[in-house]
Amino acid sequence: MILRFLIEIASTAKAVSQMISFLCPKGVNRSLRLCVQLLFIIMTEYDKAIEIVHEFVKNENLRKHMYAVAEAMRQYARKYGEDEDKWAAVGLLHDFDWEIHPTADEHPIKGSAILKERGYSDEIVRAILSHADYTGFERISLMEKTLFAVDELSGFIVACALVQPTKKLADVKTESVVKKMKKKEFARNVNRDDIINGAAGLGVPLEEHIEFTKNAIVGIADKMGM
Numbered sequence: 001m002i003l004r005f006l007i008e009i010a011s012t013a014k015a016v017s018q019m020i021s022f023l024c025p026k027g028v029n030r031s032l033r034l035c036v037q038l039l040f041i042i043m044t045e046y047d048k049a050i051e052i053v054h055e056f057v058k059n060e061n062l063r064k065h066m067y068a069v070a071e072a073m074r075q076y077a078r079k080y081g082e083d084e085d086k087w088a089a090v091g092l093l094h095d096f097d098w099e100i101h102p103t104a105d106e107h108p109i110k111g112s113a114i115l116k117e118r119g120y121s122d123e124i125v126r127a128i129l130s131h132a133d134y135t136g137f138e139r140i141s142l143m144e145k146t147l148f149a150v151d152e153l154s155g156f157i158v159a160c161a162l163v164q165p166t167k168k169l170a171d172v173k174t175e176s177v178v179k180k181m182k183k184k185e186f187a188r189n190v191n192r193d194d195i196i197n198g199a200a201g202l203g204v205p206l207e208e209h210i211e212f213t214k215n216a217i218v219g220i221a222d223k224m225g226m
């Protein structure tokens with residue numbers, strides 16, 4: 001336990017030092033470096049993840065997908081009494097490398113290597129690796145199971161909102177999400193089995209899971225622009 005704690009501190013320190021070197025190359029005033037250092041230290045896990053998203057993701061729709069997954073993760077963490085900030089950061093980071101690694105043989109494996117280099121813990125890196133079945137990482141922790149459960153579903157809920165006359169997330173009804181899941185032609189890129197298996201893996205009835213995830217995303221409707 002103590003060893004794990006020390007490793008986490010060392011990882012964080014490494015990430016801080018990499019970020020400082022990036023923001024303040026040699027020659028920059030010492031007090032400015034100190035200010036940046038302090039700022040980085042007080043940044044939350046979520047703030048740090050946002051910086052990475054802004055660095056790697058330019059597509060607005062992909063960013064919104066990550067915001068939606070992050071918020072669903074945050075709300076589930078609150079429900080389960082887990083670390084909200086950490087879970088939201090995992091939701092935010094799960095697809096951060098999609099634009100630079102848009103194929104299954106690279107995403108999220110190469111992205112996870114980048115996160116490791118930046119000092120992210122094995123727990124976070126493993127959760128991100130486990131959201132893709134083909135990586136071979138079994139989903140073990142509650143955080144890993146939740147990430148898988150909300151990922152495809154978040155995209156499906158957004159697709160359901162886009163066909164509403166108002167295009168508003170708040171107008172999406174859980175019953176209509178369930179009905180649309182049975183229509184193969186609707187949002188055909190979204191894997192229904194992943195949604196069903198995700199809820200089952202979490203041990204939450206499908207409709208309850210849809211309702212919970214939908215309400216989480218409705219909570220950031222302004223940020224989603226819908």
Ligand SMILES: [Fe+2]
Pocket residue numbers: 065069094095151152
């Ligand atoms: Fe995703």
